[in-house]
Amino acid sequence: MEPAGVAERLHGKTVLITGATGFIAKLLVEKILRLQPRVKRLYLLVRAPDQVSAKERVRSVIMQLQIFLSLREKYQNHFTSWFWDKIFPVAGEVSLNNLGIGNVDLAEDIVKETNIIIHMAAAVNFRER
Incomplete structure (x- = not known):
């Protein structure tokens, strides 16, 4: 039996x-x-002051x-609803306790639901020279 590929595991x-x-x-x-x-959901941790700002940042910087x-062409008029069905922006900051997630219920949901964590964040100080 061959090991499942990454896409299959998701x-x-x-x-x-x-x-x-x-x-x-x-x-x-x-x-x-x-x-x-068919991935269930992608929680995207975004440096933002609140959930509204996090969603706007994902919309403008990622979406x-x-x-x-190619995904827009595949899903056409349904792309936006499909995208937001899969993507859940989370306002936070990796350097803070609980990833800076202020909403305790949301943090608990993320812990309960998450199967895989992909850590791509870096310590960034835009004021350093």
């Missing part, structure tokens, strides 16, 4: 991705959605990327 799974707005993580999100559209063109 079928029906919930994944938490830290550093989701970083260059490599954005490519990873697209690749997961393209190769395993609008050209690399999503």
Whole structure:
């Protein structure tokens, strides 16, 4: 028996991705959605002050990327609803306790539901020279 490929292992799974707005993580999100559209959910940890800002950041920094063109063509008018059905932005910060997730219920849901964690975040100080 051959080992299952990565895409097969993601079928029906919930994944938490830290550093989701970083260059490599954005490519990873697209690749997961393209190769395993039956992934249950991708929690994307985004540095943002609140959930509304996190969702807007994902919309503007990830969802609008050209690399999503093949998925836009595949799902056409349903792309936006399909995308938000799979993607759940989470406002947080990896350097803080509990990943900076202020909503305790949301943090508990993430812990209960997540099958796989992909840590892509880095310590970034944009003020350093």
